[in-house]
Amino acid sequence: xxxxxxxxxxxxxxxxxxxxxxxxxxxxxxxxxxxxxxxHVSGQExxxxxxxxxxxxxxxxxxxxxxxxxxxxxxxWGEIVFxxxxxxxxxxxxxxxxxxxxxxxxxxxAFVDGYELELPAEIPAxxxxxxxxx
Numbered sequence: 001x002x003x004x005x006x007x008x009x010x011x012x013x014x015x016x017x018x019x020x021x022x023x024x025x026x027x028x029x030x031x032x033x034x035x036x037x038x039x040h041v042s043g044q045e046x047x048x049x050x051x052x053x054x055x056x057x058x059x060x061x062x063x064x065x066x067x068x069x070x071x072x073x074x075x076x077w078g079e080i081v082f083x084x085x086x087x088x089x090x091x092x093x094x095x096x097x098x099x100x101x102x103x104x105x106x107x108x109x110a111f112v113d114g115y116e117l118e119l120p121a122e123i124p125a126x127x128x129x130x131x132x133x134x
Contacts, residue, residue, distance in 0.1 A: 009076075024048075066107055074105060
């Protein structure tokens with residue numbers, strides 16, 4: 001929260017969301033069984049983890065939530081990442097760049113246009129409360 005307040009561009013929730021999205025990004029990159037620096041993900045891989053986590057968490061409202069946090073484009077995620085790197089909370093490799101986040105995706109295309117409602121195969125019957133007729 002302190003870093004978010006000092007930076008002032010994005011809400012604290014956005015900074016937290018980066019940390020929550022690291023595991024999905026590592027899984028997408030196929031590095032979940034590795035350790036240390038070998039688990040490092042690129043900006044594009046992190047964007048995919050952010051997108052997956054947002055879709056799972058917020059569904060088609062993900063873009064709206066991100067905008068409410070102050071994010072307008074995927075490069076904003078890169079800005080957050082590099083603030084966290086500067087604070088010593090994330091590590092970077094020499095090849096990492098803010099540019100890795102620039103060519104990402106449109107929020108509405110990713111979350112609204114691409115949204116597919118998933119219903120369970122079977123919907124369980126509601127238990128009868130015994131008060132009504134069948």
